[in-house]
Amino acid sequence: MKKILIALAFTFCFVAGTVYAADLTVITENSPPLNYEENGKVTGLATELVQEIMRRTGQESSIDVMPWARGYALVQGQPNVALYSTTRTEARENLFKWVGPLATIKWVFFAKTGSGIKISSLADAKKVGSIATYANDAKEQMLKAEGFTNLDSAPDTVSNLKKLMAGRNDIWLVGENEGVLLAQQNGFAPSDLEQVFIVKEVQLSVAFSKSTPDATVNVWQKAFDEMIADGFVKKTTDKWAK
Numbered sequence: 001m002k003k004i005l006i007a008l009a010f011t012f013c014f015v016a017g018t019v020y021a022a023d024l025t026v027i028t029e030n031s032p033p034l035n036y037e038e039n040g041k042v043t044g045l046a047t048e049l050v051q052e053i054m055r056r057t058g059q060e061s062s063i064d065v066m067p068w069a070r071g072y073a074l075v076q077g078q079p080n081v082a083l084y085s086t087t088r089t090e091a092r093e094n095l096f097k098w099v100g101p102l103a104t105i106k107w108v109f110f111a112k113t114g115s116g117i118k119i120s121s122l123a124d125a126k127k128v129g130s131i132a133t134y135a136n137d138a139k140e141q142m143l144k145a146e147g148f149t150n151l152d153s154a155p156d157t158v159s160n161l162k163k164l165m166a167g168r169n170d171i172w173l174v175g176e177n178e179g180v181l182l183a184q185q186n187g188f189a190p191s192d193l194e195q196v197f198i199v200k201e202v203q204l205s206v207a208f209s210k211s212t213p214d215a216t217v218n219v220w221q222k223a224f225d226e227m228i229a230d231g232f233v234k235k236t237t238d239k240w241a242k
Contacts, residue, residue, distance in 0.1 A: 024216065025081045026050065026061050029068045031157065032181040033240055034085045034103060034204065037065050045240040046085040046102045049224070050206065052232060053099070056223040067155055069136045079211040082220075086207035087138035091145070097212055099220045100205025103237070106176040107139055107199040112164055112192065117171060119197035122146055125171065132160035132169040138202070139173045158186060164193075171196065 028035040034046040042063045050063070066074075075083040076095065085102055086092070109125060111117040119125050130152045133140040143151060152169050154160050161182050164172045172179065176198075180190045208217050227233050 023080050024059060024061055024212070025064070025074070025078070026054070026059070027064045027066055027071045027074065027081065027083050028085070029071055030065060031068075031085065031175070031178055032185070033177055034105075034175075035065075045236060046204065048236050048240075049102050049227070049233060050082075050084055052227060052236075053206075053220050053223045056226070057219050068134060069155060072136055075207055075209050077209075079209055080216075081209040082206050082212070083208075084206040085204035087202050088205045088207075089138055089142070089202075091141065092138070092207070096207035096210060097214070097217045098205045098207060099217060099224055101203035102206065103204045104201060105178075105204060106201050107173060108176045108179065108195050109171045109173055109197040109199060110164065110179050110193045111171050111196045112167070113194045115170070115194070117194075117196055119171065121197075122199070125197065126150065128170040130169045132163050132172040134160060134174070139199075142199075143173065157182060161186060161188070173199065 030036045033044055035044040071083050075081045109119055130150050133151045133153050134157050135153045135155050160172050163169045183193055
């Protein structure tokens with residue numbers, strides 16, 4: 001009888017974990033090269049890492065792509081939501097539960113090549129006419145916290161690229177690799193962009209809504225730690241770095 005009870009308890013725990021996984025909503029945004037849609041499929045470095053976590057944990061949900069502001073609102077207001085790639089900042093630390101870090105990136109200011117703009121500090125950036133920012137993302141939140149009042153917010157990063165190239169904004173705050181890839185994907189050359197200042201280096205993770213069971217988050221983190229240990233994370237990161 002004791003063996004039967006132990007077996008039943010083990011089965012219950014396994015099923016409970018599967019139920020948590022099945023109930024999880026996984027969402028991301030278009031932000032290459034980490035996560036983006038291409039030919040109707042979600043791809044990118046972070047996507048491949050998240051998909052492998054899902055495979056190892058038995059997570060069967062699809063990944064939904066939506067604008068950042070909508071996804072960020074969902075992960076704050078709905079239970080059992082996972083949003084990637086989310087910058088883990090001090091201001092956000094207690095808003096979510098976390099798994100990662102998936103990647104480390106640089107935030108930079110780009111200007112249009114030939115603009116003559118020189119930036120050597122955030123104080124310099126406050127003096128330009130306007131800065132293209134992405135609505136409600138961590139970069140824009142940081143500038144607002146620093147007292148910037150010259151921000152021109154857009155609901156997507158492609159709009160920011162186009163505004164910069166059209167001369168509507170002076171500089172654009174974006175991830176270093178993301179800015180270059182977006183230029184290539186939208187009819188511009190990387191040489192059309194000039195990096196004028198590195199703002200900071202940040203880590204990106206999966207953010208879970210606060211009500212997500214700890215068991216779910218712990219299973220995801222355990223799977224990710226195993227992916228680091230067995231070389232999957234390095235192999236995938238190296239592949240996307242080429």
